Amino acid sequence: MTWDAVVIGAGPAGAVAARELARLGCSVLLVDKAHFPRPKVCGCCVNGSAVASLRRLGLGHVLANGVPLRDVRIGAGRRAATVKLPGGVSLSREAFDLALVREAVKAGVELREGVTAKLGESDAVTPEIFVGHERVRAKVVIVATGLGGSDAAPDAGSRIGAGVVVPADAVPAHFTPGTIFMATGFGGYVGLVRVEDGRLDVAAAFDVGFVKAQGGLGPAAETVLGEVGWPRPPKLAELPWKGTPALTRHARHLAGERWFAIGDAAGYVEPFTGEGMAWAIASAAAVAPIAARAVQQWHASHVREWERAHARAIGTRQRVCRVVSRVLRSPRLTTVVVRALSALPILSRPVVASLNRRGTPA
Numbered sequence: 001m002t003w004d005a006v007v008i009g010a011g012p013a014g015a016v017a018a019r020e021l022a023r024l025g026c027s028v029l030l031v032d033k034a035h036f037p038r039p040k041v042c043g044c045c046v047n048g049s050a051v052a053s054l055r056r057l058g059l060g061h062v063l064a065n066g067v068p069l070r071d072v073r074i075g076a077g078r079r080a081a082t083v084k085l086p087g088g089v090s091l092s093r094e095a096f097d098l099a100l101v102r103e104a105v106k107a108g109v110e111l112r113e114g115v116t117a118k119l120g121e122s123d124a125v126t127p128e129i130f131v132g133h134e135r136v137r138a139k140v141v142i143v144a145t146g147l148g149g150s151d152a153a154p155d156a157g158s159r160i161g162a163g164v165v166v167p168a169d170a171v172p173a174h175f176t177p178g179t180i181f182m183a184t185g186f187g188g189y190v191g192l193v194r195v196e197d198g199r200l201d202v203a204a205a206f207d208v209g210f211v212k213a214q215g216g217l218g219p220a221a222e223t224v225l226g227e228v229g230w231p232r233p234p235k236l237a238e239l240p241w242k243g244t245p246a247l248t249r250h251a252r253h254l255a256g257e258r259w260f261a262i263g264d265a266a267g268y269v270e271p272f273t274g275e276g277m278a279w280a281i282a283s284a285a286a287v288a289p290i291a292a293r294a295v296q297q298w299h300a301s302h303v304r305e306w307e308r309a310h311a312r313a314i315g316t317r318q319r320v321c322r323v324v325s326r327v328l329r330s331p332r333l334t335t336v337v338v339r340a341l342s343a344l345p346i347l348s349r350p351v352v353a354s355l356n357r358r359g360t361p362a
Contacts, residue, residue, distance in 0.1 A: 003029045004295045006129050006138035007109075008117045010036070013263025013280035014144030015100035016057065020288035021142075022107040026295055029138070030109045031117040031131055036101050037094035041163035041242050042276070043191050044201040045069065045180060046096070048087030050278040057285060062099035065196045066091035072180040075228030076334040085180065092165070092195040119143075119259065127258050139295045141259040142287065147245045147268060154246030159188060159205040159270060161244035162217040164236075168198030172231040175200055184334045185224035187214070200233065205247055205270050217241040254310055255303040258294065262287050266310060269318045282313040 007018040010032035018030040046054075046063060054060050066089030073082045105111050112131060119141060120128035126137035147161075175181055177194040187210025191203050206220050214220040218237030225232050233239075251267040254260070262283040264276070286309045294302045 002126055002137040002139070003027050004138065005029070005140045005142060005291060006031065006117070006131075006136065007142040007144060008129070009144035009146060009263070009265070010034075010101050010104075010111065010113075011040070011097060011144060011146060011263065011280065012100055012277060013265075013284045014142065015097065015104045016059070016281055016284035017142050017144060017262055017288055017291070018109045019100075019104040019107045020057070020285060021292060021295075022104065022109045024288060024292040026292055028104075028109045029112065029131070029136065030101070030104055031112045031115060033114065033116045035113045037098040039165065039242075040093035040097065041161050041203060041244050042093050042201070043180075043193065043203040044090050044092055044096075044195050045193060046089050046091060046277045047085075047275060049275075050281050051088060053278065053281045053285060057281075059100070059103060062096065062103065063089050063091060065095060067177050067194060067196055069180060069193075070178045072182060074334075075181070075183045075230060077227070078229050079335060079339060080228070081339075082179075090177075090180075090193045090195050090201070092197070092199070092201065095196060122257055139258065139298070140291045142291060143259055143261045143265050144263045144284075146264045147247070147249065153252065154249040157207075158246035158248040159207055160211070161203065161205055161247050162211075162221070162241055163201070163203040163244075164218070164221075164239045164241045165195075166200040166202060166233045166236070166239065168200075170233050170235075171198070171200040172233060174231045181230070183224050183228040183230055185227040186210070187220060188224060190221050190224045202236075217243055255306045257300075258298055260287050260291055260302075260306050262310075267318075275318075279314045279318070283310060286310065286313040 004026035005021050006029045007014045008031055010030050018028045022028045069088040069090060070086055071082050072085045073080055101111060115132035117129055117131045120130050126139055127141050129136050129138060129141060175192055175194060181192040183190045188204055188206035193201050195201050204221055211217055211220045214223050218239060218241050222232050222237050247268060247270050249268050251261055254266050263280040266283060287306060290302055290306050290309060
């Protein structure tokens with residue numbers, strides 16, 4: 001069978017792109033190796049920019065059960081600063097991703113779960129895709145396969161991601177709903193936020209050497225929380241932690257003959273308070289009209305068109321996160337910033353404005 005578009009990866013970027021292509025009249029096959037709902041290592045924050053993008057796409061309702069966010073509390077050493085960060089919500093990836101996948105199916109997308117997909121040979125008209133043991137063809141392929149997708153290569157010294165979810169009955173009272181807590185230390189940082197069912201989502205970025213020295217992901221998180229003096233959930237190190245590949249990476253190519261990379265597969269920077277979600281949704285919305293035109297008639301200029309559109313949609317936002325991640329890599333500099341924010345919270349306004357700024361419309 002030949003589809004107008006095959007989307008590989010049904011996370012937020014893939015699900016939204018599939019839905020938008022279907023709404024533009026394309027026949028779309030959406031494939032993911034997981035079954036939904038499924039957990040994911042993630043900060044589980046959808047910031048103001050992502051919320052605005054979802055509303056523009058008519059998807060604001062998928063956040064109905066999210067916990068409204070008010071602020072972010074950053075700890076460094078024994079100091080902490082609270083910065084107002086309204087406009088976003090926290091929502092588990094089980095709930096968020098499932099809701100977006102259902103919206104794609106509702107728009108006419110065919111979903112295949114629990115199967116892997118990879119690009120095969122291409123001819124002048126349609127690339128070949130192996131979906132499990134089946135071979136299909138598509139006029140356009142959207143690669144939304146996450147950090148390990150496309151040809152994105154990790155930057156030297158990139159940190160790895162780690163995450164776990166703490167049961168609601170084991171969450172210390174310190175971690176109140178509506179606040180993002182970020183503990184920074186010498187080997188990385190740990191973010192904690194309550195999600196819709198009361199559980200505590202814990203997501204971290206660590207230096208590889210630090211994890212090895214501490215004896216694992218859980219002990220590394222406990223060490224960082226101990227450095228800032230915040231309470232640690234009982235038996236945190238014993239919970240089923242999951243890691244990710246290197247976080248910060250760049251894609252050698254954003255597109256090629258009849259394919260486009262979006263979301264994390266198009267390059268990634270250590271995110272800050274929901275930016276990863278914002279990039280995924282923005283790139284999905286931006287690629288859809290380009291891919292729909294490519295379905296009608298492919299032209300090599302579509303590659304450059306997507307490169308420009310991707311830069312407009314998230315280029316500046318990723319540069320802001322690169323600066324923030326560099327600050328977080330220096331405990332001394334982070335401590336100075338936290339002290340300054342404690343005295344003058346107004347200093348955070350440029351970063352907060354960037355996080356909540358509306359993305360470039362598709």
